Amino acid sequence: MGRPLAVVRASRDLAVQGEPASRESWPDLKYQVDQYDDGTYIAGNDYQFTKVDFPVKIGNISQTEDGLIGYFKDEDYGTFYAPAVKNATDKVLPPGPNNLLVNCSEDQGSLEISMLIEPRGKIHASTGILPVKSIEIPPDQYLDALQKLQLCFLTSPILTSKSGLSLPLPSQTGGIWSWVENEGSAWSSKQQILPVTVDAVMNYGSQQLLEGWLNLANMILTGISFSILNNKAGKAVLYITNDANLNALTFKYTNKTGVPLQLLGGHPVSGSYIEGGSSFVFNFEEIFPDQILAGLTVNADGWSSKYFPIDEDSPAVWAVAPLNNMTLAANESISFSITGITVPAGSQSGNFQVAYFAFPDIPDSIAPVLLAINVQLPTSK
Numbered sequence: 001m002g003r004p005l006a007v008v009r010a011s012r013d014l015a016v017q018g019e020p021a022s023r024e025s026w027p028d029l030k031y032q033v034d035q036y037d038d039g040t041y042i043a044g045n046d047y048q049f050t051k052v053d054f055p056v057k058i059g060n061i062s063q064t065e066d067g068l069i070g071y072f073k074d075e076d077y078g079t080f081y082a083p084a085v086k087n088a089t090d091k092v093l094p095p096g097p098n099n100l101l102v103n104c105s106e107d108q109g110s111l112e113i114s115m116l117i118e119p120r121g122k123i124h125a126s127t128g129i130l131p132v133k134s135i136e137i138p139p140d141q142y143l144d145a146l147q148k149l150q151l152c153f154l155t156s157p158i159l160t161s162k163s164g165l166s167l168p169l170p171s172q173t174g175g176i177w178s179w180v181e182n183e184g185s186a187w188s189s190k191q192q193i194l195p196v197t198v199d200a201v202m203n204y205g206s207q208q209l210l211e212g213w214l215n216l217a218n219m220i221l222t223g224i225s226f227s228i229l230n231n232k233a234g235k236a237v238l239y240i241t242n243d244a245n246l247n248a249l250t251f252k253y254t255n256k257t258g259v260p261l262q263l264l265g266g267h268p269v270s271g272s273y274i275e276g277g278s279s280f281v282f283n284f285e286e287i288f289p290d291q292i293l294a295g296l297t298v299n300a301d302g303w304s305s306k307y308f309p310i311d312e313d314s315p316a317v318w319a320v321a322p323l324n325n326m327t328l329a330a331n332e333s334i335s336f337s338i339t340g341i342t343v344p345a346g347s348q349s350g351n352f353q354v355a356y357f358a359f360p361d362i363p364d365s366i367a368p369v370l371l372a373i374n375v376q377l378p379t380s381k
């Protein structure tokens with residue numbers, strides 16, 4: 001099974017700030033003055049600048065966090081435009097350079113698109129005349145729904161021991177398996193499914209015949225799994241000071257999935273599709289500059305940490321991964337100390353951003369989990 005996708009609508013618009021620029025030559029000015037003397041005001045001649053069309057590019061397949069699969073243009077649902085399509089047809093095409101246009105006039109037609117997206121990703125819009133704009137679905141509008149998604153597979157009949165349910169299951173699932181069956185008028189669910197054996201069994205036990213469904217529940221790491229606190233203040237705060245002792249932080253992850261969580265040992269990784277250990281990746285990009293981030297110290301027993309400097313596709317981040325394979329029981333926590341933080345004057349409150357990669361059975365995060373951190377002056381004693 002792949003990742004769940006979302007169908008969303010978006011609109012594009014372009015406007016000038018204030019009135020459109022007009023030609024300021026002496027003949028044009030004289031014409032305006034003459035018209036005004038006659039009691040008629042006439043706007044400056046903008047030579048139809050507002051009707052100049054500018055192409056808009058939606059999506060960026062080179063950005064790992066971009067979630068666009070494709071889109072339908074305006075109200076035309078007969079053609080799907082997909083940036084990554086390899087075998088184009090008359091129904092599925094890569095978008096052309098002038099596929100989406102926008103201008104500054106008030107009388108342009110429909111400017112809406114229907115997009116198929118990965119809900120945790122961002123959608124980038126590029127025009128060539130303005131900075132790249134990105135939009136995203138607020139996490140509180142989809143995380144709960146993703147967590148509740150389940151798939152059921154009819155599995156019947158099966159012959160199994162009365163002492164416990166044994167079924168062969170895929171080794172890599174991307175979720176949590178359980179057994180669901182109807183017993184009379186009530187539904188029941190068994191979380192523990194025993195593995196099967198390929199060896200001959202000489203003893204005989206009571207058997208039972210069952211009909212039911214294998215249920216696959218989605219498993220993601222939600223924002224409630226993470227916390228970050230200032231050791232002195234006991235809350236998510238950083239102080240504007242050169243005294244790093246006031247800004248010692250504890251970053252904690254708690255396994256809220258309800259089942260044991262397997263973590264791979266190895267070196268830390270900073271993104272998807274990179275071989276390495278199960279990694280938490282974080283930064284303070286919105287709060288202080290990269291040179292401060294680079295000077296931090298990140299520690300946890302049995303874990304290694306690595307700083308990744310900024311590149312053309314990603315911000316500067318820290319990543320941590322276990323040295324060896326480990327299992328984190330349900331509701332068990334891991335804590336990391338983050339020290340060496342000095343916050344310069346003028347810094348603003350922002351988000352501590354956390355992502356995760358290379359966790360068995362869990363899809364890599366696309367959009368980071370955001371934990372708000374308040375930045376303020378130290379409190380007086």
